[in-house]
Amino acid sequence: MQVVHASWWIDVHAPSPALALWAEDSATTLTPGRRGRPTGSSPHPYAVDQPALLALLGVTSAVGAPDAVELRLPTRGAAPLPSPELVRDDDPPSRGAVRPGRWRVPALVIGPERAHAVLSQLDPVAVTCGASVQHLLDLLAFADDLVGRGRFLPTVRVEGPYAVWRPVLTGPDTAWARALAAALPPSLLAATVDQDPLPLWSTAVDDLVDGAVRAAVGSRRPTLGRRGTATTRAWWAALTGPARPFVADEGAVTELAASLERWQRDALAGPVRAFFRLNEPPPDTDDDRWQLRFGLQTSDEQSLVAEAEDVWRAAGALPGLGRTVSEPQETFLAELGKAARLYPALDGALRTARPEALALDAQGAHGFLRDAAPTLATAGFGVQLPGWWSRPAARVGLKVTATPRAQPGAVGTAGRVGLGAIADFRYDVAIGDDTLTVDELSALAELKSPLVRLRGQWVELDPRRWEAALRMAGRRGELSVAELVRLGLGLDTEDGELPVTAVAAEGWLGDLLAGQAPERLEAGSAPADFQGTLRPYQLRGLSWLDFLGRVGIGGVLADDMGLGKTVQLLAWLAGSAGASATEGDGRSAVGPTLLICPMSLVGNWQREAERFTPTLRVHVHHGAERARGDAFAAAVAATDLVITTYAIAARDAAALRRIDWARVVVDEAQAIKNAATRQATAIRSIPARVRIAVTGTPVENRLADLWSILEFANPGLLGSAATFKKRYAEPIERHGDDEAAARLRRFTGPFVLRRLKTDRSIITELPEKLEMEVLTNLTAEQASLYQAVVDDMLAKIDASDGIERRGLVLATMTKLKQVCNHPAHFLRDGSPLPGRSGKLERLDEIVAEVLEAGERALLFTQYAEFGALLRSHLAGRFGREVLYLHGGVTKSAREAMVARFQSEGAWAPPLFVLSLRAGGTGLTLTAANHVVHVDRWWNPAVEDQATDRAFRIGQRRAVQVRKLVSAGTVEEKIAAMINSKRGLAARIVGTGESWLTELSTDDLADLLRLEAGAVVE
Known part of the structure; x- marks a missing residue:
């Protein structure tokens, strides 16, 4: 590398x-x-x-x-x-x-x-x-x-x-x-x-x-020809050519620099700059004059402003600026003079001895709002406008009122609704959400003022669009739900057309467009087939999923890591709209669900379904021996949930497209954030009545990713990628357009559910310590090594006894756990790590989510040599510093590591790999709120002690503990034994693994046997 x-x-x-x-x-x-x-x-x-x-x-x-x-x-x-x-x-x-x-x-x-x-x-x-x-x-x-x-x-x-x-x-x-x-x-x-x-x-x-x-x-280099001085021409030639240096007299260059400085003062702001504030006419008076107030503002801190009156009274220090300005009156006049070159209306004020403000009529105020204010702001001057000007409520536009023709029933009939559903609509002229009456329209049509006070607020009457508004008033027609959303976002509106400022609807469509978020939904109860307890926010998420399912519209479940996205999805599948509704022949009345996830999560989904939804019939579509053709169709017909991986979904897309899927769910949806990849294109091509994307990473911060994921969930909802980039991605990400951001949140809110652990309502519902067992699968290489170890060691164990037998059992357990970690850990051959271990792949995904959230993690392993491999791999994979504590670390170095990890700031290491013996006790590492046990000690007390490095006094956040277990191996079987008898764990497993040595050969063979489904490659 x-x-x-x-x-x-x-x-x-x-x-x-x-x-x-x-x-x-x-x-x-x-x-x-x-x-x-x-x-x-x-x-x-x-x-x-x-x-x-x-x-x-x-x-x-x-x-x-x-x-x-x-x-x-x-x-x-x-x-x-x-x-x-x-x-x-x-x-x-x-x-x-x-x-x-x-x-x-x-x-x-x-x-x-x-x-x-x-x-x-x-x-x-x-x-x-x-x-x-x-x-x-x-x-x-x-x-x-x-x-x-x-x-x-x-x-x-x-x-x-x-x-x-x-x-x-x-x-x-x-x-x-x-x-x-x-x-x-x-x-x-x-x-x-x-x-x-x-x-x-x-x-x-x-x-x-x-x-x-x-x-x-490039090669299009403009020249000055014979214009300008020899110095100017040489400077211009160097400015437009490949090299910067030019030859000229020193005095002439100094004069050129001074001339350029004077010319550029409008664009290059000094420590203070002119400031302009537009004030509305006072309410409840006959005075209709607007006031443009002047002042000085610091260039680096926009909240510090000195009014014109203070400038004229100042003797040096300026109240409001918190600093001394030499010759403040001269600076103020010079700044106003520069602004007057861009806004000539200031000339009148500059003819007075002490300019403080400029009175404007409605026409002049509108000209300042529309043209002069953006020009002055771009040139570096401070400008403050009335708050209503930047809001859509200040614009005359169209209000669309829609009534859907179809009403949702069960999900099985949801094809009648959804984004393609037809709604009857009517256009009304409105200001914001307020529809204008016929009398108001007639009165406004007679006004010649571009700014009027209507219903207690100032609004703009753009004469260029007023006639268009009158023509559109009362127009009726039909639109699809997707077209209504795009109209609201302005994606189907050409530049210069009258904008749609509000969209209202009745029935389920009204619920959707109003932002049918969890806080607007009544939290129901978990379905009878769900074996578990859902927290209140999870019940609201379930209601949101059920609402989208009933109306046949897709969504993005983007809850923060650790908030239980998996159980919400399983509860939804097990609900009355899910697997519990079946036909007489056992087939689902709703239809099957296809779940696509990374390879490392297949076993986890399978076992979580067995745990929480035991009545849900699950089929794993993976591996070289997976069902194909008629056999696959038959397997799907007898199944409620089909689980497959991204790679197989892309490879078998043609076969998957032939199935009538009720739902397609993609877990870890960041895998399709790049819309142009073959994998994303193939997965988007699989038809379904409802599509749900699941991701723990924030999608609202990367708008191209948001477009790609919503293009999967609701094709065409956000228009083309190019239009979305022009209208939203560039204005929001590069130029901080708050109005565009608010509009995007409003119209995508119904389709994206994002809850954070930092939300007060969520934190109060979370336990202080959330423990979870994360099942991973073996790769084919791991399975081959695992089986070879079992076959070799069982023969040796059966032929031995006493101390020799006990030693062989413990050696076998060590080798099998090393294989479960990674082939390179077992082989000790220095071979590369990526792509060879299901456990390492899942660890990479967990660490990525931790780093994405700006949080820190402790990673425990009982093997020092594997800790070294993890440190090297994670540092190279994520480009972040990874600390590593093992038994060979001196006391002073150990203390230095702890101090560094506990420190604040962007340069504090986010990841700390610890060997269980060296780092399991005696440390306070509360900077981390994630703990991952990469391999299991099989003694709950020892694991709890290690977890308590983060979960102790001084920890202010909920601690998430993940225990990685290789499915179908000895790791999963012993973990299940411990979980079922945790209260007796000390008597069962003692303080280590010596209890394993007393098992019979038959019991050992059963314990060590590699189960079907352990491998997903």
């Missing part, structure tokens, strides 16, 4: 810090000769050499120069610590203190003018990128977005001189830049000792924007 890193390298010959790219290689052997303590700077033992580096990057040396760069890197003893993405087995994690060390690495040094080109060529899929390179790729995307929106200006650096483009950051762009700067990885500064990082970071953004502009210009 090779990982690419980046550092900023200070080159005294360059106008900006150069970019140094280098790489580490996991295959490099740290020889004993390299373990001597380095003096000065030493060659980095893991670094990739320059030819291999160029080949890895896939770039040519023409865009950079191979060089050696000195870095300050974390060092323990005489060796540098590998990066978190490249944890190595020969790294001694517990010996010696960590200190900064000087190391020389072969690097590709790239000048600032080439950084954009090189980073644009990097493929993060083909190349494993460290945190530093990932951050630069984020900066690259930011720079390209700024250039795409024209947020840049030309300037000149006098020292050189150099012609450069620089970004213009205002509004949401400033907030985004701050967020990126706060996430600056320390590794990016490894070559810049004692340098202030923020100026370097800002220069890097400038350089990437400059490169993005030059890339956009």
Whole structure:
């Protein structure tokens, strides 16, 4: 494995810090000769050499120069610590203190003018990128977005001189830049000792924007011809060409820089800026004048404002700004003068001795709201508008009132309704949700004012759309439910058309469009066939699923990890609309349900169904011997729930499409978040009357993912991916459009159920410690090794007795548990880990959810060597630091690890692997609220002691405990024995596993036998 890193390298010959790219290689052997303590700077033992580096990057040396760069890197003893993405087995994690060390690495040094080109060529899929390179790729995307929106200006650096483009950051762009700067990885500064990082970071953004502009210009390089001075022409040629330097007289360059600064003042805000607040006419008076008030506002803190009256009275310090401004009156007038170039109406106010406000009629106020305010805000001035202006209620639009023709019955007849159901509709002219009467329409038609007070609130009457509104009033027709939703979202509305501001409906459609969320539903009771207890929020989730099922509409169950999505789904399947309704011949009256999940969860779903819904008939469709053709159709006909995996569903999509499925459920729905993949396309092609997606990751934060998942659940609901991106993804994610976000939440709310553990109503319903047994399956390789161990050892055990027999039994148990963990753990051959263990695959999924939620986890194993494998695998898989505590760790190093894990901040390690003996007692690790027992000790008291590292005084969150068990193996059989007699566990299992040695050979054979269904590959 090779990982690419980046550092900023200070080159005294360059106008900006150069970019140094280098790489580490996991295959490099740290020889004993390299373990001597380095003096000065030493060659980095893991670094990739320059030819291999160029080949890895896939770039040519023409865009950079191979060089050696000195870095300050974390060092323990005489060796540098590998990066978190490249944890190595020969790294001694517990010996010696960590200190900064000087190391020389072969690097590709790239000048600032080439950084954009090189980073644009990097493929993060083909190349494993460290945190530093990932951050630069984020900066690259930011720079390209700024250039795409024209947020840049030309300037000149006098020292050189150099012609450069620089970004213009205002509004949401400033907030985004701050967020990126706060996430600056320390590794990016490894070559810049004692340098202030923020100026370097800002220069890097400038350089990437400059490169993005030059890339956009390409060969289309405009020239000034004979216009301008010789200096101006040289500057412009360098500005639009491939190289930044140009030749000119120093005095002329200084004059050019001053001229550019004066020209750009409108776009480049100083420490304070002009501020404008539009006030409405006072209510209940005849005064219809609007007031545009002036003031000064700090550029970096928008809540600090000094009114014009305070500015004129100020002698230096300004009330409201919390700072002293030199010559505040002159600054104020200069700012108003700059704003007047963009909003000429200010000229009248500037003719007064002390301008404080500008009076506007309704026409002028509307012009300011519609045109001047956005222009001033974009140019960097502070603008505050009345709150109603940004709300849809302030717009005249259309209200759609719909009545569905069909009413839902049982799910079996739900095909009559759903998103394709036809509803009769009527258009009314409305302001927000309020329909206007005929008299109001007539009165408003006679008004010439674009702003009027109606029913106690100010609204806009856009003359361009008023005639269209009058034409649409009273129009009737028919629409599908999906078309109504898209109308509400504006996805079926062309730019410039009259918008739909409200959608109302009757019956089940009204419940849906009103946002039929759990809090609006009455929590029912668990079905009689469900063997368990549902918590109140789970009952509300069950009611939500039942509602969607009755109306034939899909949804996304996106409850937070640990809130019981599986039991809610099983209760729904077992309900009156599920498996309990059967025909006389035993077939389901509703039809079968297809459940698609990752391979590692097949056994878990199968056994949870046996536990909570024993009457539910389950068929697993997987493996080389799975039913096909008529045999598969017959199996489905006699089944309520068919469980399969994503890989098999994609492979057998043609056969699955021939079945009349009542429901298709996809678990861990992030597997279809990329809509363009073959797997996602195949699964979307499987027809069903109701589709449910289940995921524990937040879908509202990644809108392209939300579109993909809802496209599975309700095809066509959100329109095309391109339209959705234009109307919602880009405005919300990049520009912080609150109105678009609120509209999207309103119209997708009925289809997405998301509850968080941090919600008060949920936390009060959760136990302090939630324990769950997670069943995983073996891979074919694991099953083969498992059976070989059983066959070999049983023969030896049967031929032995006494101490020898007891030793063989314990050795067998150890080997089988190692096989269940991973073949590489059992074989000790250093072979790769991914794709060979069902337990490791499930652990990866759990860790991904923990990290996605920003939480931390303790991972316990009773085998020190497996702990080392886990540490290396997880660090490389997730690119995060993983601590590892085992019996060889010294007391001081142990204390240092605990302190680091318990610390706060973004750099605190989120994962802590512990051997059960070394970390099971005596530690307080309350920073974690997740505990995973990767392999079982089979002594409940020992496991509880380990769990109590997190579940103890000082823990403020509910602790989730997962115990991984390989299905169909000795692990599951002993776990079932312990669970059934937990109160007698101490007498049954004692303090370890010695009780196993007293079993007869027949009992051992039965205990160790690999059960059918253990393997899902």
